[in-house]
Amino acid sequence: MTLSHFTAALIFSFFASIVFGITQRDEQLEMIKYGAKCFVFFVLGTIAAGWAMWILRH
């Protein structure tokens, strides 16, 4: 099975965010909000890191 780097990062972010949301918050709505926030930060972090590496390379 071969995934692109970005797809692998997205899948990773999705499942890790679910676990973080459930385990780090008490209320259901808070869990969903925190999970969504984690997912956004994971994805934005991935994109930022990608651009940072591109800048370093050039």
Added chain:
Amino acid sequence: MARAEKTNVAESTASKSAARVQPQPITAMAVIAPALGWLVPGAGHLIQKRWGRGLLLMLSVVTMFVLGVLMQGKVYAFNTGDILDILGFVGDLGAGGFYIVARALDIGRGAIDLATADYGTKYIIVAGLLNIISAVDAHDIALGKKK
């Protein structure tokens, strides 16, 4: 005036911390839930009738572990070599039953010629680490620290 307010805040914080760190009685569930949750991802929540949470945790951990294996990631055996290899083993061990089955079936030898195999290795390690977080959460629920 300001000093009195500071004192009140300090007292309030102290009472809150005291309430938080109050020792909880250890119950059988507080031992069984994390142990079962480690062995079968999500089972620690399911046994406490947190059906939705348990199933989502199970789905997340199992999917990450299986995807890691399908990407030809490495499943670390016990070792005393490089520190990263030792930490890899500790992470993998967190996946509980899935780690035991993978080792027994000799799955996860790791393909060093594939770039995505390294992702697979990380997926497997993180699945184990997430499972440990889930097991600790199941322990907290059993102790009544969390709903």
